[in-house]
Amino acid sequence: MEAVLFDFDMTLIDSSHAITRCMNGMAEDLGLPRVSREQVLSTIGLPIEAAWRTVWGDFRPEWLEHYRNRYSxxxxxELKPFPGAILLLERLGRKKIRRGVVTNRRYARVSVEAVGLASYFEAIVGLESVERPKPFPDSLELGLKLLNVRPEGAVFVGDTDIDVKTGIAAGVRVVGITSGNHGEGELSAAGAWKTVPDLEALGRLLGFE
Structure with missing residues (x-):
């Protein structure tokens, strides 16, 4: 194993509470229906346009401008790394295993820096860097290219069936992590190579006790 690449939201960090709070702030501003954390969890991993269409039935560019100006x-x-995230990233670094983030967030580096994790990664790929979002393989393929790793030398870790499909499309083994909205059965059915409940279990799977 030469590299481990990670999805970001609900894989490395818990963003569900922060996104729910900010979406409801915007909903109050613009007269939109409030959303629950469960609704937000069901859309995390989608590009923001698709996520908002799912919960509000519409997407308007002016909504996005308002969100970025007031809530981003x-x-x-309020983003918080999951327990074990920093320790796992440190252990990978000590083993000279390259590390990357591959996410459907735009301007991904800003978010990764905000939680203090940017220094742990040799590659950070967000939606602004590719033409097509996950589950198309573009962002994961770019991450592999930046890390100079072939697909068979890498593992991709993600919490949704979108991540699993992305890895399969790129020819990379996928570890599904059940810290988001998808359970073990869903991730396995999508084609995950292995599933784990959290980052500590992922460390054990990768050989760290």
Whole structure:
């Protein structure tokens, strides 16, 4: 194993509470229906346009501008790494295993920096870097290219069937992690190579006790 690449939201960090709070702030501003954390969890992993169409039945560019101007910084300030994230990334680094983030977030580096994790990664790929979002393989393929790793030398870790499909399309083994909205059965059915409940279990799977 030469590299481990990670999805970001609900894989490395819990973003569900921050996104729910900020979406409801915007909903109050613009007269949109409030959303529950469960609704937000069901859309995490989708590009923001698709996520908002799922919960509100529509997407308007002016909504996105309003969110970015008023809520993006607040959202980033409330993102929290999952327990074990930093320890796992440190252990991978000590083993000279290259590390990457591959996410459907735009301007991914800003968010990764906001939670203090940017220094742990040799590659950070967000939606702004590719033409097509996950589950198309473009972002994962770019991550592999930046890390100079062939697909068979890498593992991709993600919490949704979108991540699993992305890895399969790129020819990379996928570890599904059940810290988001998808359970072991769903991730396995999508084609995950292995599934784990959390990052500590992922460390054990990768050989770290």
């Amino acid at each position: 910084a607040l959202e980033r300030s």
